[in-house]
Amino acid sequence: MLTKLAQIAGVVGAAGSGDGAYRLDLVAGGSRQATQAEILEAAKAVRIDAINAECRARLIARYGTAEEQVSRSVGVYGANEQAALTTGIAATIDASNTASNAVLAAADLAAVEAVSANWPVI
16 A cells, blocks of 8 residues: 555655554655545555456466466367366456456445455366
């Protein structure tokens, strides 16, 4: 969260107060409290990053590294694995995109935190 808040234009750093509030340290000097909108946008970015990381981890766990995935895609592991790769990647990315869209549509932090992906069995 702090990394995302620190990426706001004109901000050089961020710190949490432990109660859900965040202080933004400004390039021009001084600091200010992060707005609720800034906190919500940062939370959304963090949640989408986590969803994307989970998507990648699931695909690598099932289909291997990029090199192994290329071998599967050209049929080295057989036609069944080639087809499984195609449908599995598509279904996993669809689940990731659906969850990410739900995060983007969330109106508050609780809604962002409530989003979970409906991952397919691959």
